[in-house]
Amino acid sequence: MEQIALHYLWWILALVLIAIEVILPGYFMLWIGIAAGITGVVVLAAPELPLLGQAVVFVVLAFLSCAAYWYGLRPRLMRDEPGDALLNRRGEQKIGQRYVLVEPIVHGRGKAKVGDSLWLVSGPDLPVGTMVEVVGVDGTTLLVKVAE
Known part of the structure; x- marks a missing residue:
């Protein structure tokens, strides 16, 4: 397979992971899918990146995106609004x-x-x-x- 077409595979993987998230919601696959999409952009920008390098970029981005959700977005979503308790x-x-x-x-x-x-x-x-x-x-x- 040509190196240039690999970014399409990362984008397809991103769509599959996000589709899994839609079917089985929990926010986890969404962030890994976002990491796969960004990896596709990186591969598009640097087509000479070997497959092992692409895998490393994907793993690092997956950890970073999941950590951004867990420590950044999730606490804001879990916060109770003052009026909710007496709704x-x-x-x-x-x-x-x-x-x-x-x-x-x-x-x-x-x-x-x-x-x-x-x-x-x-x-x-x-x-x-x-x-x-x-x-x-x-x-x-x-x-x-x-x-x-």
């Missing part, structure tokens, strides 16, 4: 917020206007119109105290 916990998102009572709290139970809806609240007995602050959640009931 489906609407009551807990209300902690620290202030709302107005639309029904008095009598015997520990009342209602507050939260946005365009009414939420059950629990706390000390308070009259209608009192500004309350959410301090916790018990199921779907907001635990409140008088806002200061």
Whole structure:
């Protein structure tokens, strides 16, 4: 096989590795496929590079690309965003917020206007119109105290 056509083989190998990544996702084959693609570019630029040299370039690039993923990109992808922990916990998102009572709290139970809806609240007995602050959640009931 001619030395000039070897870069095509590296690019085909890159496509095969990336296709394996698409079928069996895990990010590992993607980075090795990228290394194979870059090796194809190196072979295109330096067609006189022997096969052993090409293999060494590929191995070094594969290690470097996998390390770049593992130590550079992966920690950023694994980082939790601050709002994600409370995404489906609407009551807990209300902690620290202030709302107005639309029904008095009598015997520990009342209602507050939260946005365009009414939420059950629990706390000390308070009259209608009192500004309350959410301090916790018990199921779907907001635990409140008088806002200061």
